[in-house]
Every structure is written in structure tokens, then in C-alpha cells.
Amino acid sequence: MTERCQGDTRPRTGPRARTAIVLAAAALLAATSAVFLPGTASAGTTLGASAAEKGRYFGTAVAASRLSDGNYTTILNREFNSVTPENEMKIDATEPQQGRFSYGAAEQIVNHARSRGMSVRGHTLAWHSQQPSWMESMSGSALRSAMLNHVTQVATHFRGQVVAWDVVNEAFEDGSSGARRNSNLQRTGNDWIEAAFRAARAADPGAKLCYNDYNTDNWTHAKTQAVYNMVRDFKSRGVPIDCVGFQSHFNNDSPYVSNYRTTLSSFAALGVDVQVTELDIQGAPAATYRSVVEDCLAVARCNGVTVWGIRDSDSWRASQTPLLFNSSGQKKAAYDAVLAALNNGTTPTDPPTTPPTTPPTTPPSGSCTATLQDSTRWGDRFNSQVTVSGASNWTVVVAVTPPQKVSNTWNGSPTWDSSGNVMTMRSNGSGNVFGFTTMANGTWTRPVVRSCTAS
Helix, strand or coil: CCCCCCCCCCCCCCHHHHHHHHHHHHHHHCCCCCCCCHHHCCCCCCHHHHHHHCCCEEEEEECHHHCCCHHHHHHHHHHCCEEEECCCCCHHHHCCECCECCCHHHHHHHHHHHCCCCEEEEEEEEECCCCCHHHHCCCHHHHHHHHHHHHHHHHHHCCCCCCEEEEEECCECCCCCCCECCCCCHHHCCCHHHHHHHHHHHHCCCCEEEEEECCCCCCCCHHHHHHHHHHHHHHHHCCCCCEEEECCEECCCCCCCCCHHHHHHHHHCCCCEEEEEEEEECCCCHHHHHHHHHHHHCCCCEEEEEECCCEHHHCCCHHHCCCCECCCCCECHHHHHHHHHHHHCCCCCCCCCCCCCCCCCCCCCCECEEEEEEEEECCCEEEEEEEEECCCCEEEEEECCCCCEEEEEECCEEEECCCCCEEEEECCCCCCEEEEEEECCCCCCCCEEEEEEEC
């Protein structure tokens, strides 16, 4: 990830020098090319289209400064159906002076993505690094207040445009302690992460809220277990966390591990989605890239994969050539391996609890009413919103028409039947309105509410 400060000690290149190199390379590579919309690509031919066929996304980190590079945007528009702003939504970029917000570069990425039917992940609202100088000098209650205001303002500004937020980034130490990172945010009180999630939910109730970190890929590591325990605690107490992001920056010092799938499935079993958020692999070995994608496909609640950059020259680790395209924009063997994995698919090894395929004839504790409304529509998918009345604790069964698949949900706890086309959504304390995104896969039939039961 092109980040100026990062808690791990793995080799990285200075961003200013790297930016100059990348811009020079981009000037040489720029070319005018036709634009391909993700919705027009045939399934099986591009990363995004193939992932969408499996009800998932395949995304990339995007830098606003590279959107004028024709080679870069041609690959972006053709291959990916999700984007994450690389630096443009971080604290120093969005609030360079306290109380004065700047969204221009982030909006450039968001507008580019959404106009082409791509979803957007927001990265990141609260982080100990890349803070502007005014925030770095703060502490205590003043810092807590400033952090919560930042979360609220930025999430509110992009409300309805971002499908998931990395609300808190990298809050745990490396090593064997399993401790929280001793940052200025941590010193405002141990509840700062919870407070950030609650503020984000209030500001953008339709987005999934994620915790995101690196070196959490190995299930046996203390850091992984510490994050797992935090998520389990949050879920038990109703803290609004919907997903966990695994950065998965694999290299010789932090290699891919065989228990990676166990890590993903174990977190998913807590009732959160899991997402591979910043994938890059030193040397781009095809077999390892394929294994990571297969691991995600094998976990029912793994929403998708984001690679941290498009071409090797765009990478924060450019010297390690870790991406799917070389610096000239040519596909590497790893690209072919990933596409093959997406097209072959993998049967989930941890299917969610199977609800009945037809609604029960007798509600367990009463009835309620669930009203479905159409919402935003893009070139390859559409959103629906369901409002429940008559109960605060409810279970709603919704069906989509094959080959449609639900790719994202919010404000509820979903499970699916074995077909993947019947979703049972249960209240999770986030109110009486929930929503979901349906990948059309060529079929635009409206989802149907089968039942609403109160408990």
C-alpha cells in the first residue's frame, strides 16, 4: 500500500521518490484506448466479470494522479469491478487542516468508479498513521473528539457512495504480545475503536463497517488472535462491525501460509464478512495468487479480493514486482492463475447456517411486515432496501432469481440456503431497515420478500 508510514518493518520504498518514478513511467506509457465497462465484459474473460459471476468483487487500489494515464485506466476499466482509493481518503488528505475538509481527489476516484458500475471501498477513517500535523499534536479528549468528528464528516460526505469502510486501520502491535498499538488514538481510551465504529454507523448506516490490518493472515499468530477476540467481543456486545479486512501483503518475510483459509473461515464464523483488502505477493507467484483467490472463494462470507495496485510500477513495493500486470501493463502468469481460479470456482467449506427454502407456516413468536423498495442501479447490479414494521427483533426471508447472487448486505445478519438464492436476514440491533446488493448476471427481476417473522 502506498502509505507514508506503516507499523510493520518490511522493506518499502519512499513515497516521494516512488511517485516521481511512477509519474515518469506513466508519461511514457500513456495511450488513448477504448473504455470497457465492467458490465459489458463477458463472464470468464476479466477479473471483475468472473468474480461477479460468483457473487463477489475483484478490485484494485487506485490513485487519482494516475487516472490520466491511458494504459492504467484501460486496465482498470476492463478488469476490475471495485476500487479502493489508495491515499485520497486518508486523514491527511481529507482533513489537512482541522475542520477544513478536502474531498477533490477522493471524489475523482469515486466518480470514475461509480460512473462505470464499480463499487467503492473507503480507506480509511481512523488510523494512527498519515495523520495531519494538527492531529499528531493532539491528545486526550480533544483528540478523541477530533477523531470522531473526522469519522462523522467523511463518512457522511460519501454516504451512499461507499459500500464498505475501513473504519479503523492497523490498531494492533506486531509480535507475540497481542496488545493494542500504543498510538495517540489508543491513549484516548481503550474504547476508541468501538467509538469510531459507532460514529461511522450513525454517519453511513448503509455501508459495511470493517476493521483492517496486516500480518493477521496466520491463524496461529498472537496478533491474529487478538483481532479475533476483539471482533468476537464487539459482536457479543452489539458494536456495529460488519467485516474484517486482511491486507495480505505477502513477501519473503511474511509469506502466504497454509492456514490462511482457516483464518478467513474462523472470522466469518463470528458473523462478519471477510475481505482480502490489499493483496500483493513478492514476485507474483502464480500458484500463491491462485491459492489466495481459492481460499476466498471457499469461504461463503468472503466478499472479494482487492489487489494493491494495477501494474508493478504502481505498487508501493515496485521492486518486488508483486502485482498481476507488469510495468508495461501486460498480463503476468499470476493473472491467468487468478482468472482460472475465479472461473473454476470453489465449493464453500463453511456454508452459513441453512434456513428453510420456504417460509415457515407458523411464525415462531408473531408476524411483522417487510416492504422492499428498489434503490440504486448500476450496469451490473442493483440495491434493494427492506423496511420492517411490527417488530424490533425480526427475521425476513428474501429470494432472488437465479443466476442473480447477493454480493453485499448491511444492517442485518444474513444466511443463505444451499442454492445461494434465498437469504434469511435477521435483525442485529441496527434498526428496522436493511439492504442488499444483487449482482444481476443478466437477470433484472426484482427480489421477492417471502416472509417476515417476529421473535
